[in-house]
Amino acid sequence: MSELKLYNTMTRKKEVFKPLHPGFVGIYVCGPTVYGHAHLGHAKSYISFDVIIRYLRYLGYKVRYVQNITDVGHLVSDADEGEDKIVRQARTEKLEPMEIAERYTRSYFEDMDLLNVQRPDISPRASGHIPEQQELVSELLKKGYAYEINGNVYFDVSRYKAYGKLSGRKVDELMEGHRIAANEEKKNPADFALWKKADPQHIMQWNSPWGRGYPGWHIECSVMSTKYLGQPFDIHGGGIENVFPHHECEIAQSEAAHGRTFARYWLHNNMVTVDGQKMGKSLGNFITIKDAAAKYAPLAIRFFVLTSHYRSPLDFSDQALQAAQKGLEKLQQSFVRLLRSKADSEGRDEAFEEKITTYVARFKDEMNDDFNTPKAIAATFDFLHDLNSWIDGRKIAGDTRQRSIRVLEETLGRVLGLLPGDYSQLESRGQGDVDALVRILVDLRNRLRKEKNFSLADEIRDRLKTAGIELKDTPQGTEWDVK
Numbered sequence: 001m002s003e004l005k006l007y008n009t010m011t012r013k014k015e016v017f018k019p020l021h022p023g024f025v026g027i028y029v030c031g032p033t034v035y036g037h038a039h040l041g042h043a044k045s046y047i048s049f050d051v052i053i054r055y056l057r058y059l060g061y062k063v064r065y066v067q068n069i070t071d072v073g074h075l076v077s078d079a080d081e082g083e084d085k086i087v088r089q090a091r092t093e094k095l096e097p098m099e100i101a102e103r104y105t106r107s108y109f110e111d112m113d114l115l116n117v118q119r120p121d122i123s124p125r126a127s128g129h130i131p132e133q134q135e136l137v138s139e140l141l142k143k144g145y146a147y148e149i150n151g152n153v154y155f156d157v158s159r160y161k162a163y164g165k166l167s168g169r170k171v172d173e174l175m176e177g178h179r180i181a182a183n184e185e186k187k188n189p190a191d192f193a194l195w196k197k198a199d200p201q202h203i204m205q206w207n208s209p210w211g212r213g214y215p216g217w218h219i220e221c222s223v224m225s226t227k228y229l230g231q232p233f234d235i236h237g238g239g240i241e242n243v244f245p246h247h248e249c250e251i252a253q254s255e256a257a258h259g260r261t262f263a264r265y266w267l268h269n270n271m272v273t274v275d276g277q278k279m280g281k282s283l284g285n286f287i288t289i290k291d292a293a294a295k296y297a298p299l300a301i302r303f304f305v306l307t308s309h310y311r312s313p314l315d316f317s318d319q320a321l322q323a324a325q326k327g328l329e330k331l332q333q334s335f336v337r338l339l340r341s342k343a344d345s346e347g348r349d350e351a352f353e354e355k356i357t358t359y360v361a362r363f364k365d366e367m368n369d370d371f372n373t374p375k376a377i378a379a380t381f382d383f384l385h386d387l388n389s390w391i392d393g394r395k396i397a398g399d400t401r402q403r404s405i406r407v408l409e410e411t412l413g414r415v416l417g418l419l420p421g422d423y424s425q426l427e428s429r430g431q432g433d434v435d436a437l438v439r440i441l442v443d444l445r446n447r448l449r450k451e452k453n454f455s456l457a458d459e460i461r462d463r464l465k466t467a468g469i470e471l472k473d474t475p476q477g478t479e480w481d482v483k
Contacts, residue, residue: 002364002365002368002369003016003017003368004016004017004059004367004368005017005368005369005370006265006267006370006371007267007311007370008265008266008267009166009243009266009267009268010165010166010265010266014369014370015265017265019061019234020232020233020234020264023060023061023062024061024062024063024064025056025061025062025063025064025234025235026063026064026066026229026230026233026234026235027049027052027053027056027063027064027065027066027229027233027234027235027236027237028066028067028068028221028224028225028228028229028233028235028236028237028263029045029046029049029065029066029067029120029236029237029238030067030068030070030221030237030238030239030242030246030247031067031068031069031070031120031123032069032070032104032108033070033071033085033086034069034070034071034086034100034101034104034105034107034108035085035086035088035089035100035101035104036089036104037104037107037108037111037288037289037290038107038108038111038112038288038289039279039286039287039288039289040272040279040286040287040288040289040292040301040316041239041271041272041278041279041286042108042111042289043111043115043272043289043292043301043302043305044269044270044271044272044305044308044310044314045238045239045269046067046112046115046117047115047117047302047305047306047417048269048305048310048371049067049237049267049269049310050116050117050118050417051306051310051371051373051415051416051417052237052267052310052371053065053118054118054414054415054416054417055367055371055415058410058414058415063121064121064122064228064229065120065121065122066120066121066122066123066124066224066225066228066229067120067122067123068123068124068125068126068220068221068224068225069101069105069108069123069124069125069126070126070217070220071086071097071098071101071105071125071126071127072084072086072097072101072126072127072204072214072215072220084097084202084204084214086100086101086204087202087203087204090203096203097203097204098127101125101127107290111289111290111293114289114293114298115289115298115299115301115302116298116299116302116417116418116420117417118417122228124224124227124228126215126220126224127204129220129223129224129227130206130215132223132227133195133215133219133220133223134195134208134209134215136194136219136222136223136253136257137153137194137195137208137215137219138209139257140153140155140194140253140256140257141153143256143257144156144159145159145160145253145256145257146194147187148210149185150185150197151197151210151211151212151213152185152193152195152196152197152210152213153193153194153195153210154185154186154187154191154192154193154194155191155192155193155194155249155252155253155256156187156188156191157171157188157190157191157192157252158171158187158188159256160252160255160256162251162252162255163190163248163252164248165251166243166244166247166248166251166266167243167244167247167248169244169248171188171190192216192218192245192249193216194215194216194218194219194253195208195210195213195214195215195216195219196213196214196215196216197210197211197212197213198212198213198214202214217246218245218246218249218250218253219253221246221250222250222253222254222262225250225263226254226258226262231254231258231260231261231262232260232261232262232263232264233263233264234263234264234265235263235264235265235266235267236250236262236263236265236266236267237266237267237268237269238268238269239268239269239271240268240269240270240271240311241271241278242268243268247266250262251263267310268311269310269311270308270310270311270312270313270314271313271314272313272314272315272316273313273314273315273316274315274316275315276315279316287316289301292321295318295321296321296322296324296325297325297328299328299417299418299420300321300324300325300328301321301324302417302418303324303325303327303328303331303377303418304320304321304324306373306374306377306416306418307324307327307373307374307377308373308374309370309371309372309373309374310371310373311370328418330381330384331377331380331381331384331412331418332418332419332426334384334387334388335384335408335412335419335426336426337388337391337468338387338391338401338404338405338408339405339423339426341391341396341401341468342396343396343397343398343401344394344395344396344397345395345396345397345398346397346398346399347397347398347399347400348397348399348400349390349395349396349397349400352386352390352397352400352404353400353403355383355386355390356383356400356403356404356407359379359380359382359383359386359407359411360407360411362379363376363379363380363411366378366379367415373416376411376415376416377416380408380411380412380416387404391468392468438464438469438480441460441464442471442478442480444460445457445460445461445471445478446478448460464480
């Protein structure tokens, strides 16, 4: 069995995963800024990390999964200038900022539940960790990595020589071509805000040693990750767009303050695109999860995401989602057929037991290769093809049937999350259509028998039997059973 390897953005290569503490994995993933309904770009990120968490648990690790909620400090420019995204939305909807945060936090978790994304173990909010953020800012000032001007506190990137090690950007290159205006507060254009002075009209603000203000976006994640996972912790994840500046700044302030590695492995998912362009609220080309779920089964959206590797871009189209829905239905229909099948004998079918073992090994090998869900799904399709042929053979061994169910519950259900929690939703799907179709064929067969066309009547009976539907003629009429 292969070892789990993951692609570490920091080293730009796949590495064998070795957690800091044997049997335990601490992982932090940057959560949403809650100022609007989640879209398919969010679905790509959080479904991808959901499968990563699920697979780690499948391997036997105890996982502590922390995913924050950003409800203050994320400015519209994703940098240090502009308006707070939540405050701006509050003005648009004529609500309090925390009403906006509450409304869209609820909306986000509703969407994640629809997509069968398991809840994080801890969902800390930025606004609930203001004292800890102020403590980290004070520590950076004390150690000379930060400076305060007019109530604003900035991190001095020139003091932290490793700045740029995640993204590959150099401080000199970032400063090249920039001129600092006479009234510019920053020593260097690349310096970033740790604490921002609040204008009197700014609604979300707190007392601090530097006056009334609010935290910078980057300081929030440094505080919330280390508070619940310690420093260093195993895995830090997020979207590829967060590599710079967000994650680069997290590393700089965390390692400067504590003098040790921040996170050991960095995982980044790629984005959803529309006609090759990033999907996003700022571009106005996004499709909300709610709108997509009104047209397609939520698990079809999940399947759509998992047909691409988490590090690969995923181009959205209605045709792609329609294809995903058909693909999901094929997977689920095969599983339902297995559930409905009946054993012809007890014991094991050694030949098919070997196919199950081969499938499990292949599934793990694909997932161990940096969580390669497209190839894991392909392995599952291949196994289900073998499974359908086995069922068609009408020699189903009971113990092997039960093992097949357990294995698919683990791989297709527990890891990939492509089975609903209540199988009755699957088992009842289309049953009424099957009954109606069989009734039509039985009525047609009875007419043929009355017309003494026994050859065609027998052909209908035999072909139904081949399809797993057995007819029985009784004094009360023709009955049927699904075998």
